[in-house]
Amino acid sequence: MTNLQGEVAGVLLLIALLVYTFWPEEVFASQGEKPRLDYLLERKEQLYENLRDLNFEFRAGKYPEEEFQAQREQLENETAQLMAEIEHLQQA
Numbered sequence: 001m002t003n004l005q006g007e008v009a010g011v012l013l014l015i016a017l018l019v020y021t022f023w024p025e026e027v028f029a030s031q032g033e034k035p036r037l038d039y040l041l042e043r044k045e046q047l048y049e050n051l052r053d054l055n056f057e058f059r060a061g062k063y064p065e066e067e068f069q070a071q072r073e074q075l076e077n078e079t080a081q082l083m084a085e086i087e088h089l090q091q092a
Helices: 003-022 025-032 036-059 065-091
Strands: none
Touching: 036 065
16 A cells, blocks of 8 residues: 555545544434423432432531532522422423
């Protein structure tokens, strides 16, 4: 194989990799079609996980008491609002 053939093969491989990497997938389009209730249920799981992580990190000594209480209150308030919206959507 000559140098020119190697360079052409390299450029074609590079183009193929760029197209593969940046080609838009249908996954992004389907995410927009997700029902609101499904999104809220996923968000609820994220909030519960965040609360568990926060409690664990507080017990490990990574947060002072005041900061822990403030973050926990914020997460609990967000979770309460989320649960109210989930309940409203499930009743409708």
